Amino acid sequence: MSEPVIICASDDLVDGGNAVKFAVTGGTPAFVVRWNGTVYGYLNQCAHVGGPIDFEGQVLESSGKFLMCARHGAIYEPDTGKCVGGPCRGAKLVPVAVSEDAGAVRLCA
Numbered sequence: 001m002s003e004p005v006i007i008c009a010s011d012d013l014v015d016g017g018n019a020v021k022f023a024v025t026g027g028t029p030a031f032v033v034r035w036n037g038t039v040y041g042y043l044n045q046c047a048h049v050g051g052p053i054d055f056e057g058q059v060l061e062s063s064g065k066f067l068m069c070a071r072h073g074a075i076y077e078p079d080t081g082k083c084v085g086g087p088c089r090g091a092k093l094v095p096v097a098v099s100e101d102a103g104a105v106r107l108c109a
């Protein structure tokens with residue numbers, strides 16, 4: 001069994017701050033973000049037209065309560081990935097299983 005891939009150091013993810021972008025196996029873009037203390041991972045593909053949701057790593061809107069796509073403003077719940085506003089309401093981001101321990105955020109196999 002291979003070791004889990006380290007995405008970043010825990011300290012790289014400030015609560016409510018920018019995401020860290022990475023690629024899952026096969027090169028699909030993804031990101032991790034810390035929200036209310038917990039790290040969440042999603043493919044960086046908006047449920048609207050599939051492009052990345054971030055703008056230079058920023059994925060949370062100004063209140064810090066929601067993820068927001070920088071393209072056309074789709075709003076997602078950070079903990080579920082469900083779109084609750086905008087052009088793809090009701091759709092979901094694709095979750096990426098991640099874990100955090102010993103000061104590192106890892107991609108789960």
Ligand code: FES
Pocket residue numbers: 046047048049050051053069070071072073074086087
């Ligand atoms: S691509 Fe995200 S809202 Fe349109």
